[in-house]
């Protein structure tokens with residue numbers, strides 16, 4: 001059966017970019033593929049979080065995945081560090097990756113600028129660990145947002161190199177796009193990110209979201225309600241594209257263009273439509289938080305299944321690279 005694999009970093013609160021760009025696809029793909037979804041805590045170490053903060057974030061991301069619809073009876077949900085084979089394969093792939101390939105990665109440059117006091121080697125080799133995450137499960141479908149394009153290209157090149165050097169071992173992992181591959185942040189400029197403070201949290205209440213939306217940029221040329229707006233250049237209108245029916249979007253666009261509808265009312269409609277999606281997720285998350293033992297059980301069972309699949313791949317890999325004698 002074709003496998004799908006993806007991970008989310010426990011580096012902060014899940015936001016609607018993670019939900020629309022990745023989680024929506026996790027839920028869809030688990031219906032047709034053998035699915036492995038993980039909380040990538042080893043990746044998060046590149047940001048040097050405090051231990052207690054990391055532990056809490058791991059649980060919150062797992063809760064977010066489950067509350068969004070990842071079904072532990074269909075998909076294997078686990079924590080990356082519970083499967084030590086991720087680190088083992090990452091080292092083997094590190095030895096196959098030219099420095100020049102890593103030098104081209106724009107995310108390394110972005111993250112280095114974001115945390116200039118902590119430009120560690122893990123940030124640089126991050127995409128190799130990501131390649132190992134995918135390869136360990138011999139995944140052929142990888143649901144991720146557009147920001148991961150370059151890393152996926154590097155993963156394909158690295159795995160093709162492995163196959164060339166050691167013999168056909170890994171399938172080519174293909175990216176699976178959602179309908180929202182790049183959700184822009186509330187600043188209207190960069191992609192929405194956990195660590196940039198420009199996010200709408202998946203667990204936020206409607207009031208919290210409205211508070212953020214009130215300060216969010218709209219059409220820069222529309223200074224007063226009486227100014228006619230251009231919905232196509234408005235970041236808020238782009239969010240309507242993800243949460244609002246086509247019919248209501250047409251009404252909003254017409255109201256904006258004719259200056260009948262003000263930005264505040266447009267934002268209120270958006271907050272209500274977002275709440276229709278986020279409200280049930282928030283409620284399911286609250287139920288999951290109230291039963292920590294159940295989450296422990298789900299993650300333990302997921303780790304058992306993931307370790308078995310990972311070990312099967314590693315036995316083959318160790319043999320191919322010469323780390324284990326052929327019996």
Ligand code: AQP
Nearest residue numbers: 009011017018021022144145181182183192193194195
């Ligand atoms: N703005 C986005 N639009 C669409 N998809 C997005 N993803 C992230 N931001 C957007 C997708 O969500 C998945 C999980 O992301 P991640 O946590 O592994 O890392 P990231 O891409 O670095 O996400 P963030 O939110 O920007 O986290 P920080 O700030 O910690 O780096 C991925 O599939 C990603 O494409």
